[in-house]
Amino acid sequence: xxxxxxxxxxxxxxxxxxxxxxxxxxxxxxxxxxxxxxxxxxxxxxxxxxxxxxxxxxxxxxxxxxxxxxxxxxxxxxxxxxxxxxxxxxxxxxxxxxxxxxxxxxxxxxxxxxxxxxxxxxxxxxxxxxxxxxxxxxxxxxxxxxxxxxxxxxxxxxxxxxxxxxxxxxxxxxxxxxxxxxxxxxxxxxxxxxxxxxxxxxxxxxxxxxxxxxxxxxxxxxxxxxxxxxxxxxxxxxxxxxxxxxxxxxxxxxxxxxxxxxxxxxxxxxx
Ligand SMILES: Nc1ncnc2c1ncn2[C@@H]1O[C@H](COP(=O)(O)OP(=O)(O)OP(=O)(O)O)[C@@H](O)[C@H]1O
Ligand SMILES: [Mg+2]
Numbered sequence: 001x002x003x004x005x006x007x008x009x010x011x012x013x014x015x016x017x018x019x020x021x022x023x024x025x026x027x028x029x030x031x032x033x034x035x036x037x038x039x040x041x042x043x044x045x046x047x048x049x050x051x052x053x054x055x056x057x058x059x060x061x062x063x064x065x066x067x068x069x070x071x072x073x074x075x076x077x078x079x080x081x082x083x084x085x086x087x088x089x090x091x092x093x094x095x096x097x098x099x100x101x102x103x104x105x106x107x108x109x110x111x112x113x114x115x116x117x118x119x120x121x122x123x124x125x126x127x128x129x130x131x132x133x134x135x136x137x138x139x140x141x142x143x144x145x146x147x148x149x150x151x152x153x154x155x156x157x158x159x160x161x162x163x164x165x166x167x168x169x170x171x172x173x174x175x176x177x178x179x180x181x182x183x184x185x186x187x188x189x190x191x192x193x194x195x196x197x198x199x200x201x202x203x204x205x206x207x208x209x210x211x212x213x214x215x216x217x218x219x220x221x222x223x224x225x226x227x228x229x230x231x232x233x234x235x236x237x238x239x240x241x242x243x244x245x246x247x248x249x250x251x252x253x254x255x256x257x258x259x260x261x262x263x264x265x266x267x268x269x270x271x
Pocket of ligand 2: 043162
C-alpha cells in the first residue's frame with residue numbers, strides 16, 4: 001500500500017534557492033528506507049515537509065492516502081513519529097518518565113495504560129534506571145534513547161529517524177535498529193525512514209534513497225545503489241566495507257563480481 005506520496009515538492013528558505021527541488025516520490029508501507037546524501041542535500045528539510053512542519057509552496061504531499069494540508073495536518077501527524085539528531089530541543093518533561101508520558105497523553109492513551117507502556121519502552125532502550133532523572137542531565141546518547149522511546153511508545157505508522165542514533169555507540173545503534181524491526185513484526189505496515197550518514201546501516205535497509213542538491217538522484221536496493229560506485233563517490237558518499245573489500249579483490253584479479261554479501265566474501269576467501 002502506498003503510504004507516502006510526494007508530487008513535485010520544492011522548498012526554499014530564502015526564496016531564491018530550492019533546497020528541496022522538484023521531488024516526487026511514492027513509498028509503500030512496511031519498508032525500512034535509508035535516506036543518504038551529503039550535508040545540506042535537503043534530507044532534514046524533506047522530513048520536515050513530510051511532517052507539515054514546513055509548508056511547500058507548491059506540489060502535493062499525501063500520507064496514508066490523504067492530502068497533507070491545514071485541515072489534515074494534526075490528524076496525519078498523529079501517525080508519524082520523528083526523532084531528530086539533537087534531542088535537546090525535543091524534551092518537555094521534568095523527568096524522563098514525564099517526557100515519554102507527554103507524547104502518550106497527546107495521543108489520548110488512557111492513564112491506566114501509561115505506566116506499563118512507559119516501562120516497556122524505557123526497558124527496550126535500556127533507560128529504565130533513568131525514569132526519574134532530569135532529561136537535561138543525560139548524556140547525548142542517553143537523550144537519544146529517551147527520545148526514541150518516546151516516539152516508538154506512541155506506536156506510529158511512520159517513524160522518521162533523522163540521524164537519531166548518530167550519538168549512539170555501535171551496539172546501541174544495532175539495538176535501536178532491532179527494536180524498530182521488532183515493532184515492524186508486530187505492525188507489518190510500519191514504515192521506517194532513516195536519514196543517516198552511516199553507510200553500513202544504509203547497506204542493511206530494504207531500500208536506499210540518495211539525495212543530492214535537493215533532488216532524489218538514485219533509488220534502489222542497497223546492492224543496486226552501491227554498485228554505482230563512481231556516481232556515489234562524485235556525490236561525496238562512501239561505500240560499505242563489503243563493497244570496498246569486493247573492489248579490492250576485483251582489482252587483485254579475484255572473480256567476486258557476483259558476490260554481494262559479507263558472508264559470501266568470507267566463504268570465497270576461505271575456500
Ligand atoms: N532553518 C533554515 N534556514 C535557512 N536555511 C536552512 C535552514 N535549515 C536548513 N537550511 C539550508 O537548507 C539546505 C538543506 O538543509 P538540510 O538541513 O535539509 O540538509 P541535510 O541534508 O539534512 O544536511 P545534514 O546531513 O547536514 O543534516 C542547507 O543548505 C541548509 O543550509
Ligand atoms: Mg539533516
